[in-house]
Amino acid sequence: MNHEQLSKRLERVASYIPEGSVLADIGSDHAYLPCYSILNNQASKAIAGEVSDGPYNSARQQVRQTGLDQSISVRKGDGLEVLESGEATCITIAGMGGTLIASILENGKVKLESVERLILQPNVGAYNVRQWLMDNNWAIINEEILEEDGKIYEIIVAEKGDPLKLYQDKKDAGLLFGPFLLKEKNPVFRKKWSMEQEHWKKILKQIEESGQGEAVAEKREELAARIEMAEEALKE
Numbered sequence: 276m277n278h279e280q281l282s283k284r285l286e287r288v289a290s291y292i293p294e295g296s297v298l299a300d301i302g303s304d305h306a307y308l309p310c311y312s313i314l315n316n317q318a319s320k321a322i323a324g325e326v327s328d329g330p331y332n333s334a335r336q337q338v339r340q341t342g343l344d345q346s347i348s349v350r351k352g353d354g355l356e357v358l359e360s361g362e363a364t365c366i367t368i369a370g371m372g373g374t375l376i377a378s379i380l381e382n383g384k385v386k387l388e389s390v391e392r393l394i395l396q397p398n399v400g401a402y403n404v405r406q407w408l409m410d411n412n413w414a415i416i417n418e419e420i421l422e423e424d425g426k427i428y429e430i431i432v433a434e435k436g437d438p439l440k441l442y443q444d445k446k447d448a449g450l451l452f453g454p455f456l457l458k459e460k461n462p463v464f465r466k467k468w469s470m471e472q473e474h475w476k477k478i479l480k481q482i483e484e485s486g487q488g489e490a491v492a493e494k495r496e497e498l499a500a501r502i503e504m505a506e507e508a509l510k511e
Contacts, residue, residue, distance in 0.1 A: 283423045292317045299363035306334035321347045324357035355383025365392045373400025377407035393433045401429045405450045409438040418455035472505040
């Protein structure tokens with residue numbers, strides 16, 4: 276397996292795997308990330324978890340072809356149920372929605388006791404991931420936002436600790452935009468939230484034209500608050 280086989284997105288995810296980790300890659304697809312982490316001497320061992328037959332078989336084939344059967348265990352199962360308690364020190368979950376990632380972590384909480392680092396890459400709904408981390412005493416230690424093939428991705432890296440210290444008095448904005456990303460405000464961040472802001476404005480306009488009612492009023496208030504937060508976030 277060579278360097279070119281990892282996408283830019285997964286390459287950035289891999290960069291946060293601590294050296295010597297026992298890695299569990301959940302939703303591993305072709306097991307590219309575990310193979311890459313072993314070949315680049317980041318992980319000492321790895322587990323590739325898949326819930327569906329197709330990706331599970333693809334992962335097994337990739338591990339065999341790469342000659343890493345002794346270092347990578349490919350397992351079929353739902354979320355963290357592929358792990359034994361105390362087995363993994365680093366977990367990666369990449370390429371899923373934020374709600375699903377939060378659900379996988381919640382359902383597999385008992386398997387997280389030995390885990391030192393979570394590296395999470397939600398395609399959408401990063402807010403839900405940050406909220407779960409906050410509720411479960413995982414502190415974000417780094418974040419990254421990048422664009423690849425016309426899509427924007429966020430990477431969230433967390434370790435056990437005080438999650439509130441980072442947010443200070445900007446909890447709502449931090450959960451939505453990311454505490455590190457909000458400070459950096461790189462061009463990809465600005466592109467994403469400019470587009471989101473325009474999207475929210477269109478929805479708000481449609482709601483305002485659709486009539487009244489308690490539910491409509493609540494949705495209008497929520498959108499107006501998000502638009503205002505985005506305006507603040509996009510300031511220089």
